[in-house]
Amino acid sequence: MTSVVENPIVVFEKGIYRPEPTRFWILDKELRGAVSKLESEGYIKKLSEEITADPELFDFMVSLHEKEIKKREEILKRDFPQIYEGTGKWDIVCKKVLLNPDVGIGGIRNFRNKPFKVRCLHLWTAYHLGDEDFKNPIGEFVLSKI
Numbered sequence: 001m002t003s004v005v006e007n008p009i010v011v012f013e014k015g016i017y018r019p020e021p022t023r024f025w026i027l028d029k030e031l032r033g034a035v036s037k038l039e040s041e042g043y044i045k046k047l048s049e050e051i052t053a054d055p056e057l058f059d060f061m062v063s064l065h066e067k068e069i070k071k072r073e074e075i076l077k078r079d080f081p082q083i084y085e086g087t088g089k090w091d092i093v094c095k096k097v098l099l100n101p102d103v104g105i106g107g108i109r110n111f112r113n114k115p116f117k118v119r120c121l122h123l124w125t126a127y128h129l130g131d132e133d134f135k136n137p138i139g140e141f142v143l144s145k146i
Helices: 027-040 041-055 055-079 088-097 121-130 137-145
Strands: 004-007 011-012 016-019 024-026
Touching: 004 121, 004 137, 011 055, 016 088, 024 121, 027 041, 027 121, 027 137, 041 121, 041 137, 055 088, 055 137, 121 137
Parallel strands: none
Antiparallel strands: 004 024, 011 016
16 A cells, blocks of 8 residues: 555635645555554654754755645646646645745744754654655654554
């Protein structure tokens, strides 16, 4: 069974296009449960503090957010050219969310500001498993603990 799935960044639902800034999701129930357990043990806060305190690590994590924005632009151009070039209300909404330089992985806003916002271990683990270009220390840590 595949443990992670990549979702489209735009979903057509009820006659409108809706932006989806989270590309990867964990499917495997056991893996999701194990990650949830780590979250309940306070690792979101601990990892947020560690990343905030380490300038090199902070910069690396910020660079992943920036890379995701560029990746979403590539995907939008390739898979949804009508939205990328469109000027309709929902085209603009999608671009405002997906191409906003302050909206990173999983829709995390203001990711360049400290403290670093881990927000969710599932998110970082899914990206770690879902795309070779998004291997990250949070995903590595989570996988080492479960």
